[in-house]
Amino acid sequence: MALSEFELIDIIRQECTLASADVVLGNGDDAAVLQVPPGQHLVACTDMLIAGRHFPLDTAPEDIGWKALAVNVSDLAAMGARPAWCLLALSLPSPDAEWLRAFARGFAELAVQHQIALVGGDTTRGPLSVTVTALGLVPAGSALTRAGAAVGDRVLICGRLGWAAAGLSLRLGGALAAGASDPAGSPAAQWIDALNRPVPLVAAGQALRGIASSAIDISDGLLADLGHVLRASGVGAELRVEQMPGHSELRQQLGSERARDCMLAGGDDYALCFTVPVERVDDALAALQASGAGQVADIGCICAGSGVVVLDAMGQAINLERRGWDHFG
């Protein structure tokens, strides 16, 4: 079915346009006009997903739509921001209305959950790629950053580690084709779901404002992303692998070594990794519980120096050679 660019944009608009009080002028002009409430800072990020690189080529369009927005919203969550608006640039090999409706449904499903208005975009013919820009709001001065971790702080994780990587290895290994379904609730089904439908921890990020000393979302793997925090903060960290969330389920299915690889170097989980001064840990846990955030785990502490040491269950340092996934690696 041949569609013009304008028809494609209309399909996306139909699925995704939300009325929002702070949208002065939405989709359909040269640019959107938006109202940032007084006392709020604007928080902005952009992330691109390329077919075959950031998701398997046979990924369902609903999942691509969801994920393209989710990975950006996760960055806002890691800043403690409330998502408000987004823009979408979509390059498609051919104008396929059915594909596009499914994509827009997945995208809109997450947008509606967080009341994110799609306020602009661009579609063109080209290799399949999706670039989303997410715009959020945070009370002035209260954004969470990567730079505040201090010696003695605890390192906590909200969400799970390594499940998306386990799901990806299942998909790439051919053990599970797109659309094939393991029994609901099985580990394989949960991992594939973690890969295709990452849940940005928006409420958790906001709950941690004024409590966490630093925060980051885990997109490229724990070691790589915590590494950013450590460099920005000028500190090191000591982690305990058996305290990592999701560890026991992964180990049971994959064995110790693969489980560890997935948790330390696997990306795409969009768990929130944050640091908290020891005396604020109870506050953090209470705030997270009140926000409805799920599993929270204390995985170690910030120490002087640089880099990460990971201890195994016996307290022995693990030889870390793997690094986070480099998109040009």
Next chain:
Amino acid sequence: MALSEFELIDIIRQECTLASADVVLGNGDDAAVLQVPPGQHLVACTDMLIAGRHFPLDTAPEDIGWKALAVNVSDLAAMGARPAWCLLALSLPSPDAEWLRAFARGFAELAVQHQIALVGGDTTRGPLSVTVTALGLVPAGSALTRAGAAVGDRVLICGRLGWAAAGLSLRLGGALAAGASDPAGSPAAQWIDALNRPVPLVAAGQALRGIASSAIDISDGLLADLGHVLRASGVGAELRVEQMPGHSELRQQLGSERARDCMLAGGDDYALCFTVPVERVDDALAALQASGAGQVADIGCICAGSGVVVLDAMGQAINLERRGWDHFG
């Protein structure tokens, strides 16, 4: 030269990072934190350039960098906004430091001209494409839109029409290879320059706030883009081809018919098309002159009805079959 994603981002940052008072937290965290001044609305848009579709494959990387930012800044200009910040998502077939430095230089050249801070981005390996999100500011309530054209208003153009299309046809026809140089100032050299280095009319857009009844930038061709204004405003327009800017130069080189095609249907010039109530035309011209905007031309008027009628030099309606370039066409 193999570079990691982080090294690539560093190269872009080195060229493009501008200190800016309203950037609370720039590049290098999960997201940027930005301060929108009181009384200002945020203006946001995104546009994607795909190699081989939006620019010839052998386009110089400096020109790709400039143009990717320019086409977005042009959208801000058409809203009457002042550009403030941008985000860049870049997909590159291979990590090439030299290419990237050249790209970043072109991008930064325009960014510095308009004091636009690059506050975020994403790089990945993939087919060459560049997606920029531009963020600007406009005094609350004063954005120019597509919806205000009224019967009797004059239709004016700031900038030139059809030169980029003429340049593209030279490039695609092989008459002029990348890097080949016609005598400076020759028509061919000017057209190629119009194609590779479009100048977003930022000062002109701001000068028209409170004066123009509607505005749009010409990215897809005059007929297509003015068509958006007419539909949004519920009116029609009558234009005179011989009053169009750049017409005589184009006709002299290309003949009447090709010149007309370039001016009516050629995209990529990023001229500003705007409407002004008759009694404000002198104000508009004075404001544009004071802003340093170049050539301004009155090309016709808004009339009741819908669609565009274009009259030739004899006052005869031209049979319009061509339409603006559809990116999925």
